Amino acid sequence: GNSVTQMEGPVTLSEEAFLTINCTYTATGYPSLFWYVQYPGEGLQLLLKATKADDKGSNKGFEATYRKETTSFHLEKGSVQVSDSAVYFCAPSPGSSNTGKLIFGQGTTLQVKP
Amino acid sequence: DGGITQSPKYLFRKEGQNVTLSCEQNLNHDAMYWYRQDPGQGLRLIYYSQIVNDFQKGDIAEGYSVSREKKESFPLTVTSAQKNPTAFYLCASSIIQGAGNQPQHFGDGTRLSIL
Helix, strand or coil: CCEEEECCCCEEEECCCCEEECEEEECCCCCEEEEEEECCCCCEEEEEEECCCCCEEEECCEEEECECCCCECCEEECCCCHHHCEEEEEEEECCCCCCCCCCCCCCEEEEEEC | CCCEEEECCEEEECCCCCEEEEEEECCCCCEEEEEEECCCCCEEEEEEEEECCEEEECCCCCCEEECCCECCECCEEECCCCCCCCEEEEEEEECCCCHHHCCCEECCCEEEEEC
């Protein structure tokens, strides 16, 4: 079946550190891949996406590359800020689906300390 | 600005009571979704709708009901049959053409608690 696995949190980093949040998935067909961010008490915001193999999504200094061979979509940022503290969700959209449904991982909490 | 509006932000339910959560979007999206989020967990799909007057059950539909009488609106009713309703509820929408490639847009959520 369709599923996604994210690294467990919380991930605690100092400001300006390098961030990697791992995400691997199993999905039917050829999924599109999304990263969402959730700030405390809010809904989810789209952070970046990639729709085909080797695509790199990027936004606000975050990047993720669609790796079909390893079924991964790891999120990276070269220098995190305190304001990046949030929960991050990896969410593939199964390629066989025409409903727009997403599969959500459990989320990874990032805490950035000054 | 276009977006999704959920109301109320906080809601309290008494035993045996049904409560309805509102979700309105002005993005002209065809598809709408309801998710439940429990602390420290991901999102679980309750119901979704791709077109007016039609909707499908998600993974955890028991104890919930929805309607889709207008394209802009997708209210969720948490019935008394839902024995553990305390959670954060999120509504989302997306366009349906090329749906697999389109992101979902989320509201700010409603936090439901039991009195």
